[in-house]
Amino acid sequence: MHVPAAEVPLWLMLSVVALLAAFSPVPPWVVEQFYSLGVYPLIQTWLTTVTNLLPIAVLDGLIVSLLVVLLLWARRAWIVARHRSVVDAVWELARRSVRLTAAVALLFFWTWGCNYRRLPLEGTLSAGQGVTPTPERLRHAVADANGLAARLRPSVVSTSPSYDDLAVALRAPLNRALDLLGRPPLGAPGRPKFSLLLTPYFTAAGINGMVNPLALEAIVHPDLLPFERGYVLAHEWAHLAGLADEAEASAVGWLACMKGPPEAAYSASLYLIMEAVAALPAGERGEALRRVDVGVRADLQAIAERRVRQQPVVREAASRAYNEFLRANRIEDGTASYARALRLILASPVYDAMGDVRRDRKPPA
Numbered sequence: 001m002h003v004p005a006a007e008v009p010l011w012l013m014l015s016v017v018a019l020l021a022a023f024s025p026v027p028p029w030v031v032e033q034f035y036s037l038g039v040y041p042l043i044q045t046w047l048t049t050v051t052n053l054l055p056i057a058v059l060d061g062l063i064v065s066l067l068v069v070l071l072l073w074a075r076r077a078w079i080v081a082r083h084r085s086v087v088d089a090v091w092e093l094a095r096r097s098v099r100l101t102a103a104v105a106l107l108f109f110w111t112w113g114c115n116y117r118r119l120p121l122e123g124t125l126s127a128g129q130g131v132t133p134t135p136e137r138l139r140h141a142v143a144d145a146n147g148l149a150a151r152l153r154p155s156v157v158s159t160s161p162s163y164d165d166l167a168v169a170l171r172a173p174l175n176r177a178l179d180l181l182g183r184p185p186l187g188a189p190g191r192p193k194f195s196l197l198l199t200p201y202f203t204a205a206g207i208n209g210m211v212n213p214l215a216l217e218a219i220v221h222p223d224l225l226p227f228e229r230g231y232v233l234a235h236e237w238a239h240l241a242g243l244a245d246e247a248e249a250s251a252v253g254w255l256a257c258m259k260g261p262p263e264a265a266y267s268a269s270l271y272l273i274m275e276a277v278a279a280l281p282a283g284e285r286g287e288a289l290r291r292v293d294v295g296v297r298a299d300l301q302a303i304a305e306r307r308v309r310q311q312p313v314v315r316e317a318a319s320r321a322y323n324e325f326l327r328a329n330r331i332e333d334g335t336a337s338y339a340r341a342l343r344l345i346l347a348s349p350v351y352d353a354m355g356d357v358r359r360d361r362k363p364p365a
Helices: 010-023 028-052 058-083 086-111 113-117 135-156 163-180 199-205 226-240 246-258 262-279 282-290 294-309 312-328 334-338 341-345 352-360
Strands: 209-212 217-220
Touching: 010 086, 028 086, 028 113, 028 217, 058 086, 058 209, 058 217, 086 113, 135 262, 135 282, 135 294, 135 341, 135 352, 163 226, 163 246, 163 262, 199 312, 209 226, 217 226, 226 246, 226 262, 246 262, 246 334, 246 341, 246 352, 262 282, 262 294, 262 341, 262 352, 312 334
Parallel strands: none
Antiparallel strands: 209 217
């Protein structure tokens, strides 16, 4: 008598495949050659081109869809519990949850997540590694960034570039930065979008922007000050270019701004001043800030005042959650990777770009 083979449930099959994708020890060079340099640029160009056609954030649609699905599942669980048993309802809900989680995880790995496993950017620097941000180097960085910002500020203080303006101006500079560091160009720059659902959360959590990894779209905070927008957009575009690590996206975004218009270079200068001052020993930070140009310091104060709307509880919860997300994706230092950006920015050829701007931008008459 023939006994048919037992079918493997879809939820179980997807779970096994997702676990294999998450924990398989694939060498970084394999990810770099076959995914980050091969498959991902094609996916990014196609998917971002499609999502750019929509004026609203696809992420908002995904969130609404998830809420609808959860409501339908809850209704179904209630019916099953009434007509069969609570155990059956819980078991069915568990299977559905596992299946959806596994499917989303696999989509995440394929559309963007594998970039977390690529070869590190440090290997492309002149010395083959980053620079240790010693107090002396940090003081020099603050002085250099302040000198550049003070020269640029008179020509940009009266401007208020929109995200769309910056999107036009930053495309070529970003690709020049990527080329300088041996990375492929960004196929389709993401149209800067705002999230209607998440913006209040971004405000409370202190989040300036993000990339939707399932739709490869760039989402930015609508309330950023004009002199914050350039660096934030360049940072998110660096993510879109396949630089998942926060430090690497920060360094490439900073370099792109230095190669971009004065508004973007000024934005990146402010970012470097803030990061370098924060990395100095506590006793030196006040003196470092007092040495900053008065106008530049006023803009830094404006950024600090905007951040007052953050909610410490929400910010800490968001930071802890993102830290665990990064660690789960093999970024061992988690959210501390943001601070690691200084190792890359202070290294050649990234840091050299600021000297080029200082020579190119003449003081206003």
